[in-house]
Amino acid sequence: MQSHHILIVDDDSQIRRMLRRCLEDEGYRISESSDGANIEAALRGGIDLVTLDLNLGPADGLAVARRIRQASQVPIIIITGKGDTIDRIVGLEVGADDYIAKPFHLREVLARIRSVLRRSSGSAPASSPAAAKPIAFDGFVLDPARRSLAGPDGRAIPLTTGEFDLLMLFARNAHVVLDRDRIMDLLKGNDWSPNDRSIDNQVARLRKLIETDTRQPRLIKTVRGAGYCFTPDRLER
Incomplete structure (x- = not known):
């Protein structure tokens, strides 16, 4: 069975490297972007889930989220240092499926990625x-x-x-x-x-x-x- 393909969008190279190592160890295929500038092209590469930082330096993470949602219904998990309630609400309103505040634990990120992928693939067992x-x-x-x-x-x-x-x-x-x-x-x-x-x-x-x-x-x-x-x-x- 082909592994899920995850796109990490974060301007912090250390965060991207840490997530890449963790997710690749779990068998996921990984692509990276520092600013989401070519997000539409990246999505055409068969992305199954996007982790997205809201604070992308000069770029606007929420604008990137809107562009993702306009181009695709791929699941989005926002992972960001912007932990204010208003940022969380706006992130979810633009179509994110989950929201994790930095600093985070890698095991939590893995659990949430698995949960969102499980729901998006419709693999949850039906009762009848x-x-x-x-x-x-x-x-x-x-x-x-x-x-x-x-x-x-x-x-x-x-x-x-x-x-x-x-x-x-x-x-x-x-x-x-x-x-x-x-x-x-x-x-x-x-x-x-x-x-x-x-x-x-x-x-x-x-x-x-x-x-x-x-x-x-x-x-x-x-x-x-x-x-x-x-x-x-x-x-x-």
Whole structure:
């Protein structure tokens, strides 16, 4: 089986070298970029995951993240010294699948890379054969086998790995209130911190994609003090 190909984008050569040695020891193929200047060309080389620093010297890491997301749905893990909450939120809002603050432990990076790759490849075990069948709701079709979402007009709606997994979780638990901690447990196991706000940001992004009015969401409702509830008018599995 061919190993996963990971692109490391970081302006610190020591960080790149440390990550490269660690990941190559685990069997991954590695490419490097110091500033993400040729990111679109790099993605055409069959990249399976990108680790991205936000502080790229003169370059803007968030701009690089946006360019990646415009060109591809490849998973992105932000690894950066910018640990402020606002930087974390903005990073997730532009489509990152996970966020690790420097200084970091290499074993944590490995665990998160494995988790994101596992989710993006759809290798998580299904609870039953029916789990692979498409789910239709209010004109949308969510296909777990292809990991795709089609809108009422039949057009494909691009989703990040995290967004797809969250929407699938909602669809499989329709009309059930799920609090944020429960969602994180179901999606990521132990690969998260108590202050992780990625679920809230992914919900906000999903609403932009499937809600008619994000100010008055009809499909993904906030239950004050309790969590979120997926409430389609019609759902077929």
